[in-house]
Amino acid sequence: MVPSTFLFLKTSSYRRLKPFSDVFGVTSRLVLTQQLTLDELAELPVKDLASHLYELSGHHLPDPMDNARKLKRVAQESFSLDRPLAFPVQRTLDITLDHIRFLEAQVQQVNGGIATGLEAYPVMAMRRS
Secondary structure (H helix, E strand, C coil): CCHHHHHHHHCCCHHHHCCCCCCCCHHHHHHHHCCCCHHHHHHCCHHHHHHHHHHHCCCCCCCHHHHHHHHHHHHHHCCCCCHHHHHHHHHHHHHHHHHHHHHHHHHHHHHHHHHHHHCCCHHHHHHHC
């Protein structure tokens, strides 16, 4: 199963409503893996939720009120997962996202090694630009 499947099981309307521009971006991942559930987040007043999301994003969201409204809609429109299934689905989503973060770090290391290696060949480095 791919992360999208686990995401659908956790919250069925997340990809459709896109509360964040990148479904698996940093802020979205934090929302999906933090201790508060989407239902708990949705119970917050929109203004408080927007403030929470803005803090969570490291002050990078251009319109946190829009993100908050969409996230509330996600919580309202998603089907509920039976309680016995919620934990294993969340755990599997968490592990999958951890693996994606690991792979992204590996790609950065490889790219750094390539960039360092290209320094010895300035002509190749210019072609890459």
